[in-house]
Amino acid sequence: MTTALRICPLCEATCGLTLTIDDGRVTGARGDHDDVFSSGFICPKGASFAELDNDPDRLSAPLIRRDGVLTEATWDEAFAAVADGLGAVVRDHGGSSVGVYLGNPNAHTVAGALYPPLIVRGVGTHQVYSASTLDQMPKHVSLGLMFGSPVAFTVPDLDRTDYLVVIGANPLVSNGSLATAADFGGKLRKLRKRGGTLVVIDPARTRTAELADRHLAPRPGTDAALLGAVVNVLFDEDLVTLGALADYVAGLDEVRDVARDFTPEIVAAHCGIEADEIRTLARELAAAPTAVVYGRMGTSTVEFGTLGSWLVDVVNILTGNLDRPGGAMFPLSPVAPAPRGHRPGRGFSTGRWHSRVSGHPEVLSEFPVVALAEEIETPGEGQIKAMITIAGNPVLSAPDGDRLDRALAGVGFMISVDPYLNETTRHADVVLPPPPPSRSPHFDFALNNVAVRNNARYSPPVLALQGRPDEAEILSRIALVLYGIGVDADPALVDEQVIATTLAKETADAASPVAGRDVGELTAMLDDGPGYERRLDMMLRVGAYGDAFGARPDGLTLQRLKAAPHGIDLGPLQPRLPDLLRTPSGLIELAPSQLIADAQRLRDSLGHRSGGFVLIGRRHLRSNNSWMHNLPALAGGTNRCTLRIHPDDAAELGLSDTAVVKGSGGELVVPIEVTEDIRRGVLSLPHGWGHDRDGTGQKLAAGQPGVNVNQLNDGAAVDPLSGTAVLNGIPVVVEPAVSPA
Numbered sequence: 001m002t003t004a005l006r007i008c009p010l011c012e013a014t015c016g017l018t019l020t021i022d023d024g025r026v027t028g029a030r031g032d033h034d035d036v037f038s039s040g041f042i043c044p045k046g047a048s049f050a051e052l053d054n055d056p057d058r059l060s061a062p063l064i065r066r067d068g069v070l071t072e073a074t075w076d077e078a079f080a081a082v083a084d085g086l087g088a089v090v091r092d093h094g095g096s097s098v099g100v101y102l103g104n105p106n107a108h109t110v111a112g113a114l115y116p117p118l119i120v121r122g123v124g125t126h127q128v129y130s131a132s133t134l135d136q137m138p139k140h141v142s143l144g145l146m147f148g149s150p151v152a153f154t155v156p157d158l159d160r161t162d163y164l165v166v167i168g169a170n171p172l173v174s175n176g177s178l179a180t181a182a183d184f185g186g187k188l189r190k191l192r193k194r195g196g197t198l199v200v201i202d203p204a205r206t207r208t209a210e211l212a213d214r215h216l217a218p219r220p221g222t223d224a225a226l227l228g229a230v231v232n233v234l235f236d237e238d239l240v241t242l243g244a245l246a247d248y249v250a251g252l253d254e255v256r257d258v259a260r261d262f263t264p265e266i267v268a269a270h271c272g273i274e275a276d277e278i279r280t281l282a283r284e285l286a287a288a289p290t291a292v293v294y295g296r297m298g299t300s301t302v303e304f305g306t307l308g309s310w311l312v313d314v315v316n317i318l319t320g321n322l323d324r325p326g327g328a329m330f331p332l333s334p335v336a337p338a339p340r341g342h343r344p345g346r347g348f349s350t351g352r353w354h355s356r357v358s359g360h361p362e363v364l365s366e367f368p369v370v371a372l373a374e375e376i377e378t379p380g381e382g383q384i385k386a387m388i389t390i391a392g393n394p395v396l397s398a399p400d401g402d403r404l405d406r407a408l409a410g411v412g413f414m415i416s417v418d419p420y421l422n423e424t425t426r427h428a429d430v431v432l433p434p435p436p437p438s439r440s441p442h443f444d445f446a447l448n449n450v451a452v453r454n455n456a457r458y459s460p461p462v463l464a465l466q467g468r469p470d471e472a473e474i475l476s477r478i479a480l481v482l483y484g485i486g487v488d489a490d491p492a493l494v495d496e497q498v499i500a501t502t503l504a505k506e507t508a509d510a511a512s513p514v515a516g517r518d519v520g521e522l523t524a525m526l527d528d529g530p531g532y533e534r535r536l537d538m539m540l541r542v543g544a545y546g547d548a549f550g551a552r553p554d555g556l557t558l559q560r561l562k563a564a565p566h567g568i569d570l571g572p573l574q575p576r577l578p579d580l581l582r583t584p585s586g587l588i589e590l591a592p593s594q595l596i597a598d599a600q601r602l603r604d605s606l607g608h609r610s611g612g613f614v615l616i617g618r619r620h621l622r623s624n625n626s627w628m629h630n631l632p633a634l635a636g637g638t639n640r641c642t643l644r645i646h647p648d649d650a651a652e653l654g655l656s657d658t659a660v661v662k663g664s665g666g667e668l669v670v671p672i673e674v675t676e677d678i679r680r681g682v683l684s685l686p687h688g689w690g691h692d693r694d695g696t697g698q699k700l701a702a703g704q705p706g707v708n709v710n711q712l713n714d715g716a717a718v719d720p721l722s723g724t725a726v727l728n729g730i731p732v733v734v735e736p737a738v739s740p741a
Contacts, residue, residue, distance in 0.1 A: 010046060231262065389415070423693050
């Protein structure tokens with residue numbers, strides 16, 4: 001029996017694990033107390049690593065559809081089928097007829113971060129979809145418009161703040177989201193212990209709200225209006241203090257003008273929060289030594305998601321808490337480009353192209369997931385004839401999964417890269433399963449961009465592959481087909497081409513740390529390992545902390561990172577403005593025209609909320625969307641698919657055990673859970689359930705299927721600026737499953 005270190009790939013907390021290895025299998029997992037980021041913290045998901053790694057329902061060999069039935073095949077047969085099927089579609093209909101869907105597990109793998117962009121580029125398609133338009137796309141848009149970069153994430157400086165407002169998030173359960181923080185709950189308790197204040201704004205009394213000094217429970221979907229009222233008070237009571245940002249903020253007067261219509265009295269009636277409570281919140285934010293507002297799914301997947309995401313940072317800016325310790329700060333990833341000084345950029349734009357059927361504007365090179373079914377169903381030039389899905393299950397995660405289910409059943413050719421036969425991948429013609437996480441590398445390319453403390457950690461594979469390709473090779477071979485090189489070519493060609501192209505660009509940039517140097521010389525200095533390691537080594541060396549290929553001897557390299565198996569602490573977050581601004585003006589654009597225009601829609605909504613029930617989602621500590629419902633250690637307990645409802649509402653409706661919930665997309669029969677921890681008129685169902693379709697391979701999940709909350713939603717409602725589906729605050733009707741006698 002031996003042990004090995006590993007970063008947990010199961011949620012955004014990225015905790016360090018110590019795995020127990022016995023006879024070539026992972027048999028247990030505990031927290032790594034020496035990990036520089038997590039210091040031994042672990043949650044139930046991390047503790048279940050061995051079950052996930054050894055799940056007997058994971059596919060160990062590829063599947064090919066023969067005579068309508070998915071059957072096991074060799075890897076050579078599977079790659080040949082990819083080349084034949086995908087090649088035929090591209091030859092007959094062009095690359096624009098291929099759709100690509102990327103699920104959120106791609107943020108947790110090396111291959112998922114590095115290779116899908118190459119596949120999309122190789123296809124040459126605009127038909128790209130991802131879980132982003134079911135999650136965080138409003139934040140990308142607001143950041144892009146304000147700072148010029150859609151990945152200039154602001155995160156709460158949890159370790160140093162005095163006053164934290166959490167709106168539309170439940171980090172004690174989610175472990176944090178777009179704010180990578182191992183032991184988020186522990187950080188909140190330390191905040192309270194050092195005399196700080198925690199305010200939670202959520203329609204439900206969540207586990208995070210139970211810890212708070214104050215809990216405000218607004219009506220779902222009114223977060224943007226509530227934040228608009230906070231901005232109103234800041235201006236009205238002369239509480240605006242830009243501090244060090246004063247010379248870098250444009251648009252202050254425009255925001256003041258917009259905020260005039262959002263008085264606390266008007267907004268109070270709309271949100272269900274007393275005007276005095278709103279004023280107190282604004283005053284305390286302005287008066288605190290340091291403060292920060294952190295918003296997530298509840299502010300994002302709603303009708304005014306981009307406005308809400310924008311106003312979170314507007315409040316942080318107006319109180320002088322952006323880019324300063326204890327406020328909202330910008331992480332600096334070890335693979336972020338080395339700082340190159342303050343200079344104007346190209347800015348951020350959307351709508352560079354539009355979807356074929358409904359005319360949805362492109363956002364961050366993607367279309368809304370709600371448009372995927374119609375793009376498959378609707379005949380005509382550009383109709384999707386083939387699909388590539390990578391680590392995703394949109395049949396459960398997107399609105400109106402029944403329609404998408406039918407559409408995928410009729411698509412001409414489909415490839416899925418996924419370890420499971422799930423509700424989406426069961427439609428594939430070829431399923432290519434990546435190896436278990438113990439046999440895969442780990443580096444947080446995406447999540448280091450939102451870490452609450454700068455760090456660098458790398459986990460090489462713990463166990464050998466045993467005669468199967470890793471995920472990097474799987475995706476590289478798909479790319480080779482698309483680039484016309486052939487599936488049997490050396491997959492290392494993909495990585496070497498990326499390295500050559502990247503270093504050529506870096507050496508030609510006068511501001512780069514390797515400007516003017518020889519590409520061949522730099523390439524020869526890279527770590528001698530798999531292609532993904534060579535690319536990582538390159539990114540580290542030219543990155544913010546890198547050795548610049550020897551010019552900074554103490555800088556980061558992959559070799560140095562491997563020599564520090566518990567990670568390298570790069571220190572607390574540091575101010576980064578104005579250098580990271582990439583707007584054409586070189587300033588923070590506080591009042592982008594798109595957002596100012598959409599604020600009129602928000603103004604028009606005040607006082608026009610219909611009665612009846614509205615539905616919100618719910619996260620479980622033992623779950624992460626649809627892909628972790630097949631593990632015994634995570635099943636049961638509070639991880640249940642129930643409809644939470646206030647006891648007074650249940651009594652008025654005559655509900656006892658089961659209810660029928662009806663929405664624009666259908667109806668569901670679901671067991672109820674009566675609780676006072678939710679405001680009246682609000683219902684809550686967790687997402688990611690509905691494992692009741694035939695032809696899937698996750699036996700435990702199918703035995704406890706739950707219901708698919710997204711089937712209540714027809715997908716017609718989206719946040720217009722980001723294309724994100726409105727998943728929270730949707731109107732529903734609820735009634736007893738059996739009429740009372």
